[in-house]
Amino acid sequence: MSQLELFPERFSCNPTRYVTPTQREVAINGRYEMPLTAWNVQNLIFEFAQDHLLRNPPKSLGFVIDQTYSLDPSESQILLGIGHDWQDRKVGSCPAFFVFRDDIQYNAPTMGQNSGVNDVAESEKKKLYFRGMSCSMACIGKTVGFCEQLAEYMKIPYVSYAEVIQRDFKLRKFRVTGVGKPQQYRATPGVNNFIIIINMQVWFDEGFVLKRDDLKIKTITREIFDGCLARTPIQLQ
Amino acid sequence: MPSNFFPFTSVSVHPNYQAGHFVQWQIDPFFKKPGPYCFTLQASETETFSEVTWSKAVGDSFFAIDDSNLKQTLNQNWYYRILLVDGNKNQYLSNVVGLGQILGGTHKFRQGAEVMRIEQVTQRFTGQAGWLLKLRTFGAVDASATDPVSGAVVSDNRTSYGTHLVGGYYAPIAISWRDLTVQESRLLNGDGNGTDEDEVIEGRMIGYPKLTGKDIVVQTRTDKRFTVDKVESTYIPGIGFCVVQIFSGIAIPVTDTVYSIQVPK
Numbered sequence: 001m002s003q004l005e006l007f008p009e010r011f012s013c014n015p016t017r018y019v020t021p022t023q024r025e026v027a028i029n030g031r032y033e034m035p036l037t038a039w040n041v042q043n044l045i046f047e048f049a050q051d052h053l054l055r056n057p058p059k060s061l062g063f064v065i066d067q068t069y070s071l072d073p074s075e076s077q078i079l080l081g082i083g084h085d086w087q088d089r090k091v092g093s094c095p096a097f098f099v100f101r102d103d104i105q106y107n108a109p110t111m112g113q114n115s116g117v118n119d120v121a122e123s124e125k126k127k128l129y130f131r132g133m134s135c136s137m138a139c140i141g142k143t144v145g146f147c148e149q150l151a152e153y154m155k156i157p158y159v160s161y162a163e164v165i166q167r168d169f170k171l172r173k174f175r176v177t178g179v180g181k182p183q184q185y186r187a188t189p190g191v192n193n194f195i196i197i198i199n200m201q202v203w204f205d206e207g208f209v210l211k212r213d214d215l216k217i218k219t220i221t222r223e224i225f226d227g228c229l230a231r232t233p234i235q236l237q
Numbered sequence: 238m239p240s241n242f243f244p245f246t247s248v249s250v251h252p253n254y255q256a257g258h259f260v261q262w263q264i265d266p267f268f269k270k271p272g273p274y275c276f277t278l279q280a281s282e283t284e285t286f287s288e289v290t291w292s293k294a295v296g297d298s299f300f301a302i303d304d305s306n307l308k309q310t311l312n313q314n315w316y317y318r319i320l321l322v323d324g325n326k327n328q329y330l331s332n333v334v335g336l337g338q339i340l341g342g343t344h345k346f347r348q349g350a351e352v353m354r355i356e357q358v359t360q361r362f363t364g365q366a367g368w369l370l371k372l373r374t375f376g377a378v379d380a381s382a383t384d385p386v387s388g389a390v391v392s393d394n395r396t397s398y399g400t401h402l403v404g405g406y407y408a409p410i411a412i413s414w415r416d417l418t419v420q421e422s423r424l425l426n427g428d429g430n431g432t433d434e435d436e437v438i439e440g441r442m443i444g445y446p447k448l449t450g451k452d453i454v455v456q457t458r459t460d461k462r463f464t465v466d467k468v469e470s471t472y473i474p475g476i477g478f479c480v481v482q483i484f485s486g487i488a489i490p491v492t493d494t495v496y497s498i499q500v501p502k
Contacts, residue, residue: 065392079431081431083431084426086432087432093431093492094393094492098429098431100430138428138429140430142393142493143389143390143391143393143399144390145390145391146391146393149392185430195430
């Protein structure tokens with residue numbers, strides 16, 4: 001199964017998010033599950049930003065930002081991207097948001113001992129092993145005041161819904177730890193754009209796999225195809 | 238009645254016996270009088286301006302061209318000054334500049350004018366067509382894009398283009414320059430913030446219109462826009478004419494709002 005088939009919304013400019021028969025089959029059969037890896041957690045943060053940009057355009061929240069975001073790169077006036085990802089359309093774009101992660105720290109709160117819920121019959125020992133990771137969101141704007149607004153706008157979902165994100169996606173901890181100071185960012189020297197970094201800290205369990213059943217009570221959209229289960233195939237077309 | 242406030246920070250004149258002498262001025266950025274502004278070029282045969290021989294209104298501009306073709310020899314000197322009238326009908330006069338006020342007399346002036354003519358001819362044959370978008374430094378503030386308390390720019394919209402003034406830039410003015418060097422690179426940003434594209438040109442153009450940092454030059458054949466970063470000006474010793482400007486132009490990303498400014502093709 002290619003990424004294109006699994007995540008059509010990331011590759012398609014179709015805002016209706018048409019679900020293909022292949023995707024539906026995958027979803028209904030429940031073959032898709034998402035391990036909580038550093039990459040996937042980073043993608044979660046990316047997708048919150050994407051949903052926020054699509055559902056709450058900056059102007060609708062009172063910000064003086066005329067630019068709008070679209071899934072169609074040719075129409076989007078705001079760039080949202082993953083850090084260190086080379087794409088021609090991302091060259092020097094402004095305004096822009098980039099999501100990237102920092103080092104992972106491991107933490108074993110049971111200090112190598114069992115967690116007390118061993119399965120004797122299966123000879124299983126269970127231990128707690130956490131991964132802590134800093135994730136950052138870079139907000140790049142043309143002027144310092146504009147950049148401040150971008151950062152203020154983009155921190156909203158992460159600050160306001162930290163607990164919801166934490167609960168819905170089975171994260172041990174999800175927090176915005178700080179918003180950095182504006183700094184001159186010379187993506188193109190001489191074009192003095194500004195950058196503000198939103199820092200986030202995520203703790204999650206090593207080896208945890210998020211399945212579609214886990215997301216039944218979720219309150220923030222995460223497209224792993226559970227949304228299409230409630231509908232009949234006819235309704236999906 | 239002229240005001241005592243003196244908003245002009247510089248006035249300069251450059252000889253051009255073909256298209257007309259080029260007079261350029263700069264206004265104090267703290268000049269806050271209301272618009273609309275109307276600039277008028279006044280000319281006189283005497284430095285004291287005892288009599289204004291003729292005048293030419295140029296509206297809200299940063300330059301005027303004396304295309305009267307009255308001064309074709311050095312026998313008669315014209316002096317220029319600028320009259321600014323603001324929205325309240327207040328009048329402001331600039332200092333007087335002229336083409337003949339050169340120590341050493343007309344010989345040096347003729348040498349200087351000839352050097353400038355040669356540079357002009359060189360540009361005509363080797364230069365590329367372009368447009369200059371001169372950054373506005375004073376005028377009506379774009380309230381929709383500006384913080385009401387601090388006055389800082391909080392928006393990057395298509396009325397002020399990331400500046401704090403309505404319009405952002407003056408109407409495009411045709412220029413010509415030739416590229417001396419072009420450097421291009423595309424690298425992933427080390428911090429993970431996208432892809433950096435550096436395209437730096439070093440261009441050589443005649444000494445007017447005077448470039449300043451943050452002006453934008455537009456390459457007509459590609460519509461690519463460059464922000465002026467550094468300007469190195471060469472003057473003729475003893476005369477004060479700026480003959481050549483060598484500027485660094487930094488390519489502006491195509492997503493920038495300044496690309497929505499229309500320039501003639």
